[in-house]
Amino acid sequence: MDRNRWAKVDDNGSLRTYVLIMRAVLCFIVVLAFGGSAQAQSRPAPDRQGLVDLSRVMGESHALRQLCRDVADTFWRDRMKAMVVAERAEPVLEDAMIAAFNTGYEVRERQFSSCNAAAHQAEAQVSAKGQTLARRLAKPG
Numbered sequence: 001m002d003r004n005r006w007a008k009v010d011d012n013g014s015l016r017t018y019v020l021i022m023r024a025v026l027c028f029i030v031v032l033a034f035g036g037s038a039q040a041q042s043r044p045a046p047d048r049q050g051l052v053d054l055s056r057v058m059g060e061s062h063a064l065r066q067l068c069r070d071v072a073d074t075f076w077r078d079r080m081k082a083m084v085v086a087e088r089a090e091p092v093l094e095d096a097m098i099a100a101f102n103t104g105y106e107v108r109e110r111q112f113s114s115c116n117a118a119a120h121q122a123e124a125q126v127s128a129k130g131q132t133l134a135r136r137l138a139k140p141g
Contacts, residue, residue, distance in 0.1 A: 001071075041136060046092055047137060048089075050133055050136060050137050051083075051087065051089070051093065051094075051137065052096050052097055052099055052100045053100070053112045053133055054083075054133040054134060054137065055080060055083070055096075055097040055100040055101045055104070056101065056103060056104035057097070057104060057126055057129050057130040057133060058076045058079060058080045058083075058101055058130065059080070059100065059101035059102060059103065059104025059105035059106075059107075059108075060104035060105065060107065060122075060126045061075070061076045061104075061123070061126050061127065061130060062075075062076035062077055062080070062101070062104075062105050063104070063106075063108035063109045063112075064108055064112070064119060064122060064123040064126065067108075067109075067112055067114070067115050067119055067139045068115035068119055068120065068123065072080065077101075080097075080098075080101050083097075084097060084098070108122065108126075109134035115131075
C-alpha cells in the first residue's frame with residue numbers, strides 16, 4: 001500500500017475516524033450475529049429506519065473508500081452483506097437497506113471524481129455519522 005496515501009488520510013484525522021466507525025459497525029454486526037433476538041422484525045420503527053440510514057452511510061463509505069484506496073476494495077460492501085444476513089430482515093426492509101446502500105454509493109460516486117481533501121473530509125463526516133448510528137442501534141432496549 002502506498003505510504004503517502006495513508007499519510008494523507010492520517011494527517012486530516014479521517015484514518016482515526018475510519019477506525020472508530022469500523023469498530024462500531026463491526027461490534028454492531030457481532031451483536032446482531034450472536035444476539036439472536038436482534039432481528040429486524042422485532043425492532044421498533046425508528047430502529048428499522050436506523051438500519052436503512054446506516055446502510056446508506058455504508059454505501060457512501062464504500063464509494064469513498066474505493067475512490068481513495070482501491071477501486072476493487074469491497075470492505076464496506078462485505079460489511080453490508082453481513083449486516084443484511086445478521087438482521088434477517090423481512091424482504092421490504094432488506095430491499096430498503098440495499099436501495100439505501102446503493103443510493104449512498106451513487107451520491108458519493110457522482111460527487112467526487114478524485115481523491116482530494118474534500119473527499120477525505122467527506123469520509124470523516126460519513127464515518128462520524130455511521131459511528132453514531134451504529135452505536136444507537138447497538139444499544140440494548
